[in-house]
Amino acid sequence: MLSTGTSKPSPKHPRTLFDKIWDRHEIIRNSAGQSLLFIDQHFCHELSFHAFNMLKRRNIKVRHPSRTAAIADHYTPTTGERPENFSSLDRFKLYKTLESNATDHGVEFFGLGDDRRGIIHVVGPEQGLSLPGSTIVCGDSHTATHGGVGALSFGIGASDVSHVLATQTLWQPRPKKMRIKVIGRRPPHVSAKDTILAIISKIGTSGATGHVIEYAGPVISNMSVEERLTVCNMSIEAGARAGMVAPDYTVFEWIAGRPYAPSGQKFSEAIENWQALVTDEDASFDLDVEIDGTNIAPMVSWGTSPEDTLPITGSIPDPQKEPDREKRRALAGKLEYMGLKPGSALMDTPIDCVFIGSCTNSRIQDLREAAAVARGRTAKVRTIVVPGSALIKSQAEKEGLDKIFRMAGFDWRPSAGCSMCVGVNGDLVAPEERCVSTSNRNFRGRQGPRARTHLVGPAMAAAAAVTGRLTDVRKLERL
């Protein structure tokens, strides 16, 4: 085995999955305990212009252009792949800036009309660019998603992006380690999204601050790769630096044959190596949390933070019952923003629109789950469905999911992108509209000024669409 870094851990020292990946990427460690890490894969999107400008000011070229992929996703239209589909000239210019920065530096660009294009956190794994055991960064907080294939993957800011472009490395203090075990068995109709929402509502949005999470336990290892990606995606909403799941045969099989994945002899070698990427029996974590998956129900967020989440059968909390004055005020403020009555049931709250998409829930399995509910029913409110990548779009159309959605009156968008998750491409929720969304953030103004967001999984979103209310998908009448 290789020895890299200045301090190699003794082989007898039990290590976690995280330790193993970290150690093999450590170039040096300085006296302050910061490690210089080698970065295998970097992704950048339209907002990387700050970082490219920093390079330009210093007249620096990208060190390893083939280790960065430039993918347009945030500002791109969902109504088509042509320049005129952009909702403004500014946005089109931003797109062109990404293209020219990529071209200038010899970085591969996934642009409009390219069937590899889509949301970065969907495309990376889908193309086989995100591999087990690798380090992956992107100037986007949901980069943790790629941990679903067993990578160490995290979001960075613009200065760090320029640093990675210039050096293919990054200085990082070694984070703490946390394990979240989900034991038991996930009940039917409970999705990966419900699982992560339940985790966040339990540990809070700063519950994992400063930590890298390893998700483990039978509920996690029984998940498909798509589901693991969904869970890891929201690690940041729990405050974590990154989230990951030990790679196993489910992952290896999923990766096999993807365009950028290794093949032939190299793939066999890789698998042999990847199999060792598991937490050793006696390795310890700074934090260990256990959750019983058997008790998880379909979840809905009610407030303006992802921790403000309850089972659909729950009721809106009452500020009067909150003893702490500050907290009482904060809670009242949230309910006012959300337009919700204290103590009322979540179920049957009328809604205005539904968004199915985002890097959390726009993969083929998500679309299948949503379509299964939409089939034979009719949307009561405006509902848009945005596939996570061009390939997912084709796959969904091949399976006829687009027809199911259209028949149900859902607006099936032909072009992939972030869309209404953040609204910067122009797909916005109107002020005070109540949107049921499969995205990951329900912050004030996230989906548009004064927009109200309820986070849910894809089947719950479709159930809300066809009833026009917050609905328990388990209670929908069988058709």
Place this chain on the structure above:
Amino acid sequence: MEPLVKILAKAVPLKQDNLDTDQILPARFLMMPRDEKYKTYLFRDLSHDENQAIISSFILNQEKFSDARILVAGRNFGCGSSREGAVFALVDSGFRCVIAPSFGDIFYNNSFNNGLLPIILEKQHVEELQNELFLDLNPELLVDLENQIVLHKSGFKTTFDIDPHRRERLLRGLDMIGYTQQYLKETEKFEEQYFLSYPWLSIR
């Protein structure tokens, strides 16, 4: 980057917990270039109403706290999206230091890259400090990075922890890329080994 050794400046208490980067810099400003206008985007939707009129009750709009260079914030400040623009907007508005019980990880990281000092203090200390600043007619605070001390004239005094390496960079105003390029040799040697050990990662 301007070196940061000591700051004696006005400090503004902003009590709200979980102030995320969407509120520090609303998403619609993300595509804006970093020019003179950048500072006007800071806390835009908390400081201005829909008609772009100033909300006078927002604490940063209060006369007493104008020109503040230190922010004393709530728990989990800067959580949410990784946008470094949130730090740009703070720095361009004159802030050099944020004190809070905890920070969003990425925000915390980004701060150092822009000469903004994030200080983590015990929750009760932060609250005590916020209360002093509310009462104080001239809410000045001394942050001494060299000695790792926060001092208020009421007698409030506390030390803080900081990664020594990051402290050094702030004290000297060192740029990160230049610093790392000193390690180019080590990096190249590392890569050679690495690609031999993990050949499937060397292609492309």
